């Protein structure tokens with residue numbers, strides 16, 4: 001394979017292989033067997049594999065921004081109305097933090 005493969009979008013494994021079946025190509029993870037659909041050309045399968053890989057640093061930045069915006073909103077609300085419950089914001093913050101912990105793990 002001439003083009004570089006991005007890590008597996010499912011498990012993060014760096015090693016993947018090209019699979020050729022009946023004249024069609026797919027890219028398959030060496031760890032979890034996650035794969036693309038079978039396509040006419042290997043470069044198409046590589047492009048499909050790489051297109052599905054999320055940019056994790058961009059996702060982390062977005063999670064950080066969302067968490068900060070929610071926390072700032074909660075702080076503002078509690079500054080104005082100290083007795084208000086922020087259940088929806090607390091629930092969203094907990095969800096964001098749990099997702100980010102998985103991504104960092």
Ligand SMILES: [Zn+2]
Nearest residue numbers: 008011029032
């Ligand atoms: Zn994988």
